[in-house]
Amino acid sequence: QVQLVESGGGLVQPGGSTTLSCAASGFTLNYYAIGWFRQAPGKEREGVSCMESKDGTTFHAESVKGRFTISRDSAKNTAYLQMNNLKAEDTAVYFCAAAPIIRGVCLWLNESAMWDQYDYWGQGTQVTVSS
Secondary structure, eight states, X not given: XXXXXXXXXXXXXXXXXXXXXXXXXXXXXXXXXXXXXXXOTTSOOEEEEEEOSSSOOEEEOTXXXXXXXXXXXXXXXXXXXXXXXXXXXXXXXXXXXXXXGGGOGGGGTTOGGGGGGOOEEXXXXXXXXXX
16 A cells, blocks of 8 residues: 555644654655645645655755754655754644655745645644643
8 A cells, every 4th residue: 555654743842852754655765755744723734844865955944944854764664854943833734745756846845836746645743832
């Protein structure tokens, strides 16, 4: 079965850290760009971070630069989003998605018209930042 499954969400205190995982099955994640997105209640989905496959180039939204890190482990067929210095405004459901590298999706991380270029989406995991 082809799917992406996120895990690692939960309740985190402001200033704290957590790492989300995105496990792929049924396909090889190494041939895909990985995007992380989030959607807060009452707000539109936004792109957070993206990693190309070929050279590992990463892209981050301005709101998370310096705080979030995207990575992948080929052996585990899994991608990660490490989130540090979390703020209340980071509270959202976080999704991972995969797109064939040839489509170059990372350059258009926050162009919603390009999001249909992602072939696979996870079901999302809730991250709540609160004291």
